[in-house]
Amino acid sequence: MSVSPCSLPELGWTDHYERQLIAEDRERAVPARIVSTHRGHIVAFTGQEEHLLLIAEKGLMSFGEQPTVGDWVLLDRETLLPVRLLERGTVFKRMASGTEVRVQPIAANVDTLFIVTSCNRDFNLNRIERYLCLALEAEVEPVVVITKADLCGDPDRYRREAESLMNGLAVRVINAKDKEGVEILRDWFEVGKTVAMLGSSGVGKTTILNTIHGEDLSRSGEVRFGDDRGRHTTTTRSLHRLAGGALLVDMPGIRELQLHDSEDGLSRVFSDVEEAVALCRFSDCRHDREPGCAVREAVESGAMSQRHVENYFKLLQELEESEENLRKRRNREHRVVRNVKAAKRGKSRRR
Numbered sequence: 594m595s596v597s598p599c600s601l602p603e604l605g606w607t608d609h610y611e612r613q614l615i616a617e618d619r620e621r622a623v624p625a626r627i628v629s630t631h632r633g634h635i636v637a638f639t640g641q642e643e644h645l646l647l648i649a650e651k652g653l654m655s656f657g658e659q660p661t662v663g664d665w666v667l668l669d670r671e672t673l674l675p676v677r678l679l680e681r682g683t684v685f686k687r688m689a690s691g692t693e694v695r696v697q698p699i700a701a702n703v704d705t706l707f708i709v710t711s712c713n714r715d716f717n718l719n720r721i722e723r724y725l726c727l728a729l730e731a732e733v734e735p736v737v738v739i740t741k742a743d744l745c746g747d748p749d750r751y752r753r754e755a756e757s758l759m760n761g762l763a764v765r766v767i768n769a770k771d772k773e774g775v776e777i778l779r780d781w782f783e784v785g786k787t788v789a790m791l792g793s794s795g796v797g798k799t800t801i802l803n804t805i806h807g808e809d810l811s812r813s814g815e816v817r818f819g820d821d822r823g824r825h826t827t828t829t830r831s832l833h834r835l836a837g838g839a840l841l842v843d844m845p846g847i848r849e850l851q852l853h854d855s856e857d858g859l860s861r862v863f864s865d866v867e868e869a870v871a872l873c874r875f876s877d878c879r880h881d882r883e884p885g886c887a888v889r890e891a892v893e894s895g896a897m898s899q900r901h902v903e904n905y906f907k908l909l910q911e912l913e914e915s916e917e918n919l920r921k922r923r924n925r926e927h928r929v930v931r932n933v934k935a936a937k938r939g940k941s942r943r944r
Contacts, residue, residue: 597834599640602785605702605840609682610665622667622676627701628832630662637666637675644673662830662842663701663787683731685789688851688915696853696919700789700830700842705734705781709792709801710755712745712766719904722758722862723850724791726908730858736763736781738790740797743768759862769797775804784838791844802843806835852908853915863905865897880906 600606604626614622625637625644634647646666660666660678667676684701706728710716721737728735737755742748748766755764767774778801781788790798830844852859860867866888870878874885880902881889891897 599834601640603838604638604640604834605663605785605787606665607682607785610679613679614667618667618676621670623670624679625666625668626832627660627662627664627666630660630830635660637668639668644668646675659698661698661701662832662844663703663789665702683733685727685731685733685791686853687727688853699844702787703731703733703789703842704786705736705788706731707736707738707778707781707788707790707792707798707801709738709740709790709796709798710751711741711796712739712748712751713741715793715796716751716754718754718758718900719907720793720850721755722901722904723852723908725759725762725862726852726855726858727791727850728858729861730852730855733789734763734781736765736778738778738801739764739766740769740801742766742774743771767801769800769804772804772807775801778805779837782835782837782839782841785840787832787840787842789842789844791850794845798843802833802841805841806833851915852912855912859905859908859912863901863908865891866902866905869897 601624606624606626610624614624623639625639627635628638628643629636634645637644637646658678661684664681665679667679668674669676681701683703685699685703685706686696687699688696706724708721708724708728710721716739725735739748739751739755745751752764752766756762765777767777769775782805790801792798830842833841833843835841869887869891870880872887873880873883874887875883878886878888880886883889888897888902892899892902
């Protein structure tokens with residue numbers, strides 16, 4: 594994040610956050626936006642100064658929600674310790690990777706999501722649909738940005754395939770190293786507006802950031818020859834203020850984005866599948882070989898692709914499983930709390 598001074602509105606502050614302040618906050622606290630997250634600490638910027646906050650500090654631990662890049666926090670004017678986390682306008686969440694059952698926020702208070710892919714084997718319609726569910730669930734405008742147009746004989750093929758996923762979906766095909774080519778993304782770069790970029794490693798997210806900014810903000814990794822896959826070029830989530838006044842969130846390449854609580858986003862991305870499901874003759878239709886299956890008929894007629902339908906049911910099952918896993922974890926936690934309380938009551942009686 595550039596530390597040159599700026600006003601709160603230039604940092605993304607709006608009436609949504611102003612309305613959350615009480616008289617005491619205005620006197621004793623200063624708003625700050627989280628501009629980077631690390632394993633043990635975060636960095637918050639007030640528009641004038643950056644402050645390093647340890648995750649283990651009592652103020653952060655008491656938020657009840659893991660802070661993430663883009664969040665707004667209130668800092669005590671005297672101690673500069675965090676007071677509270679302000680209610681988010683938007684937030685992207687996923688199930689944490691690995692075996693731990695936990696919901697992880699990955700960016701907050703974003704206006705536009707750039708879903709970045711490239712004109713090579715990274716291009717994957719299933720993955721783009723997954724990101725679209727994330728964006729629409731958060732009520733954030735999605736834009737598909739397809740890079741490496743200069744390395745492809747027919748980049749328009751990729752654009753047409755991406756545009757077919759949703760009516761009115763904005764798709765831009767660019768050479769991320771070409772400053773003039775990247776200019777077509779400027780429509781989303783308004784002063785004080787926040788754009789986030791999500792995509793696999795090596796697709797050109799950091800290159801886009803460097804080209805827009807006009808300097809090498811972080812060292813790009815090379816794409817490994819032979820498999821079109823890049824090394825991780827960004828290791829932390831960070832917020833950058835661009836020369837034109839917009840704010841851009843750069844995030845590490847995501848190997849695994851497991852959706853959480855995204856039923857509305859799923860319904861919006863796959864509205865055609867859900868409409869067909871509703872037309873099936875039997876309410877328990879498995880959408881395989883049953884007579885009167887509207888989903889199968891739509892696939893056979895070419896109205897929907899088999900890939901699209903299969904991805905819908907895959908993501909639907911994933912959401913159901915994540916909710917069930919969270920429910921089981923909450924039940925285990927409740928049992929532990931009850932057992933601890935019972936043990937304390939038993940100890941008190943024995944005294």
